[in-house]
Amino acid sequence: MKYSFIHCLAHCALQTYVTRTLPSTMTATPRSPFHGAAAMLCLLLAFSLATTIASSVSSAAEMFVNGSSCIAAERDALLSFKDGITSDPSRCSTRTGHVVKLDLGNNFYTDDIESNDNVVHWLRGQISSSLLCLHHARHLNLSGNALGGNMTIPKFIGSLKSLTHLDLSNMDFSGRVPPQLGNLTRLEYLDICSDYQFYAYTYSSDVSWLARLHSLVRLDMSGVDLSAAVNWVHSVNTLPNLSLLELTSCGLNSSSPSLLHRNLTILETLGLCDNPFNSPAAPNWYWDITSLKSLSIFNCGLSGPFPDELGNLTLLETLYMASNNMEGMIPSTLKNLCSLEKISLHHNNIGGDIKDLIERLPNCSSDNLQILYLFDSNITGTLKSVLNLTSLSILSIEDNYLSGFVPVEIGTLRNLRSLLIGNNSLSGVISEAHFSGLTKLDQIDLCYNYLQVIVDMDWEPPFNLTGAYLASCHLGAQVPNWLRGQSSVSYLDMSDAGLGGRIPDWFWITFSSAHHLDLSYNQFHGELPLSLEFMSVQELFLQSNNFTGSVPQLPISVVLLDISNNFFNGQLPSNFGSPCLQVAVLFSNRITGIIPNSICRWTNLRFLDLSNNLLMRGLPDCGKEEQKQQNPSSNNSSRVNSAKRSSVIFLSKQEIHTLLLRNNSLSGGFPLFLKQCQNLMFLDLTENIFSGELPAWISEHMPSLVMLRLRSNKFSGHIPIEIMSLSSLHILDLACNTFSGVIPQFLLPS
C-alpha cells in the first residue's frame, strides 16, 4: 500500500488529498470537500456585480453567458435593491466615491480531481480593458473565474497603479506573465498561482520585475513555469517585506547555496514543493532564514543527509520534507525547534530506529508535535517510544519495519485521530484497553502485520471511524460485532482477515453510506441481499469467498465491482450494471442465463470479465437490429431516421477495452455488439460455441485489438485477410475451430 501525497501548504493547491493504492491496484481518492453552493450562484453574482461595478451595471449583466445568466426580472430586482443602497464603504470610498475594491473571486473547488467537468467557474468571458477606469482601485480579485480565455494576463493590469492587492489565481491564463506587473509598486499581495493540473501553462523566464514590488508581503506564483528564471532567488531576496512565498510546481531547477545580503528577514512561509532541484539538501539559502515558521520542500529531488542547519530554524512549526532522496537519521539539532507541530518526512530513507528519531524531536515545550508522517522511511524499532508524543493527532508510520507489540498505553494518546501502522511487522493482541482513551480516532490502519484484534462481543468502541484498514488482521471468525455502530465508515478493508460465516444483515445497513467495502479473500458464505440499491458504495470487493445465490441489484453509485471466485448462481439482474460502472469482474461463478441487454446502456464500462460461468446465447446486439434497416434494401430516409432515433441510446460508443468471456456456453455469430467497441484491446471468446464466419469489420471496428482469442469455438469459413491490418495485435489464437481455406500469408512465419 502506498500513499501519494500533495501535502504542501501551498495556498494554491487547496486540497490535501491522499490516494491509497490498494493491493488490487484499485485506487480510491477521498473527495475534497465541496465548497460551492451552486443555487446561490446567480444571486450572489448579480449582487456582487451590481454592488461593485457601480456605474456599469448593464454591461455587467452582459457578462453572463452560457446559460448562467439570471432571469431578467430577478436581476433587475437585485439591481433595484442595489440602487436602494446609498453607501457601500467596503467597495467605494466614502470620501471620494471612487471604486476601491472589486472582489469577484470565486471559491474555486474541484469535486473530482480527474474530471475537468466538475470544475465550477462562476464567471466566463474576458477581462475588459474598461477596468482601467478604476484608477483608484486598491483591491482586485478575479480568482477562480474563467476570464483568462487562454490568453496572457493583460498588460494593462500593470497600469492599475493604486493596487495593493491583486489576485488572479486559478484563472485560465496562458503564456508569459507580463513584466508590467512590476509597475504595481504598491502591491502587498500578489497571487497568480494556478493549479497546473487544470490550467494552461504560464511562464516567466526572468522575474527581475519582482524587484520593484518593494511592499510585497505575500507572493504566490505556484504553477507558473520559472524554469528559465535562474536568478529567481536573488529577485525574491530583494523583497524585504515578504512574509509568504509560494513557488510550488514552478519547474525550479536552480537554487542558491547562500545569500550574501539576506533581505528576507521576516519570511515565515516558504513553499517550494514539487520543483526538480535534484541536488543535496544543504547548503541552501533557506537554511539561513531563521524567521521561517513553515518550510515545504516536498518532492524536490533533495538528497544527502538531513542538514544540521535545520536546527537553526527555531521558530519552525511545519516541516514538509517528504518524498525526497534524503538518507540517514534526522539531526539532533532538531531538538531546538520548540514550536514544531507538523513534520512529514515520509518517502525518504531514514533507515534507523524510531527511538533515535523520537529522541531527536524537540521536547522543550510540553510537546507541541501533532502530526508525524513517517511512512515508507525504512524505520525499525518498536512503538513504545511513540508514547512520549502526548499531543499526537496523526501518526502515520506505515510501510516500515517496526516490530514488537502495540503497547496498551497507546490508548493514552487522547488526541489521536489517525493511527496508521499498517504494513510493519507488529505482532500480538490489540484489545479494548488499547482503544480506551481514543475517542477522537477517525482512521485506523492495522493492515499487513501479525496483529489480532480481540475484544468482547458486546464491546462498544469509544470512537466513530471513517477509515478502517484491517486487511490481513485476525479479527475473529465472523464480521466483528463492534463494527455495528460504525456507520460513519467510508472506507472499510477487511480482506484476507480469516473471516467466515454469513454477512449479518446489519452490515449492509451500517455501511450503506460507505464508498469502499472490501471483504475479499475470506471464507464468507450465504447469499447477499437481493438488492444493494440502497447503498452508496463505489468500490465493492467480494471476490474469493463462498458466496451463493444471485448477483444482487447494484447501487447506481458503483464504479468497481469484483465478485469473482464465488458460487453466485442464477441469472444476472436484467438491469445489471450502473451508470458509473467501469470495472466488473465476475469470473468463476455459476452464473446462468444470458448477458442482459442492459450492458448496452452502461457506456462507462471499461472492463468486463464473465469468464468461467454458464452463460448462454449471444451478446446483446445493442440496437443493431434496428440499424439493419439502414441497409440498401430498405432505402427509406424517414424510416432510417426513426430507427436511428429509437435506438439512439443503444448506439452510443462503448468505452470497453477488455472483454473476457472465456469458458461459457455463448453461441451465435461473431457478436455484433463488438461493432460499437472501438476501444477494445483485449477480447477473449475462448471455449464457447460461437459459430459462423469472422466478419471483415473486425479491424475497422476494433482497430486497437492487442489480444484476440477465439480458440475452441465453432467458427468457420476463411480467416479474413483484414485481420492483417490490426497493427497492435500481439496475441491471436484461432485454434480448435473449423476454419477452412488457405492460411493468410501474413500469419505464416517468414
Ligand SMILES: *[C@@H]1O[C@H](CO)[C@@H](O)[C@H](O)[C@H]1NC(C)=O
Ligand atoms: C510494505 O512496505 C514495504 C516496505 O516499505 C514495501 O516495499 C511494500 O510494497 C509494502 N507492501 C504493501 C502491500 O504496501
Ligand SMILES: *[C@@H]1O[C@H](CO)[C@@H](O)[C@H](O)[C@H]1NC(C)=O
Ligand atoms: C546553523 O547551524 C549550523 C550547524 O548546526 C551552524 O554551523 C551555523 O553556525 C548556524 N548558522 C546560523 C546563522 O546560526
Ligand SMILES: *[C@@H]1O[C@H](CO)[C@@H](O)[C@H](O)[C@H]1NC(C)=O
Ligand atoms: C534501510 O536502512 C538500513 C540502515 O539502517 C540500510 O542498510 C538499508 O540499505 C536500508 N534499506 C533500503 C531499502 O534502503
Ligand SMILES: *[C@@H]1O[C@H](CO)[C@@H](O)[C@H](O)[C@H]1NC(C)=O
Ligand atoms: C527530553 O529528552 C531528553 C533526552 O532526549 C530526556 O532526558 C528528557 O527527560 C526529556 N524531557 C521531557 C520533558 O520529556
Ligand SMILES: *[C@@H]1O[C@H](CO)[C@@H](O)[C@H](O)[C@H]1NC(C)=O
Ligand atoms: C520519553 O520520556 C521519558 C521521560 O519523560 C524519557 O526518559 C525517555 O528518554 C523518552 N523517550 C524518548 C524516546 O524520547
Ligand SMILES: *[C@@H]1O[C@H](CO)[C@@H](O)[C@H](O)[C@H]1NC(C)=O
Ligand atoms: C459516534 O456517533 C454517534 C452517532 O452519530 C454519536 O451518538 C456518538 O456520540 C459518536 N461518538 C463519538 C465518540 O464521537
Ligand SMILES: *[C@@H]1O[C@H](CO)[C@@H](O)[C@H](O)[C@H]1NC(C)=O
Ligand atoms: C468454500 O469453498 C471451498 C471450495 O469449494 C471449500 O473447500 C471450503 O470448505 C468452503 N468453505 C466454507 C467455509 O464453506
Ligand SMILES: *[C@@H]1O[C@H](CO)[C@@H](O)[C@H](O)[C@H]1NC(C)=O
Ligand atoms: C469453466 O467454468 C466452469 C464454471 O465456472 C468451471 O467449473 C470450470 O472449472 C471452468 N473450466 C475451466 C477449464 O476453467
Ligand SMILES: *[C@@H]1O[C@H](CO)[C@@H](O)[C@H](O)[C@H]1NC(C)=O
Ligand atoms: C438511397 O436514397 C438516396 C437518396 O434518396 C439515393 O441517392 C441512393 O442512391 C439510394 N440508394 C439506393 C441503394 O437505393
Ligand SMILES: *[C@@H]1O[C@H](CO)[C@@H](O)[C@H](O)[C@H]1NC(C)=O
Ligand atoms: C417509407 O416510410 C414511410 C413512413 O414509415 C412509409 O409510409 C413509406 O411507405 C415507406 N416507403 C418505402 C418505399 O418503403
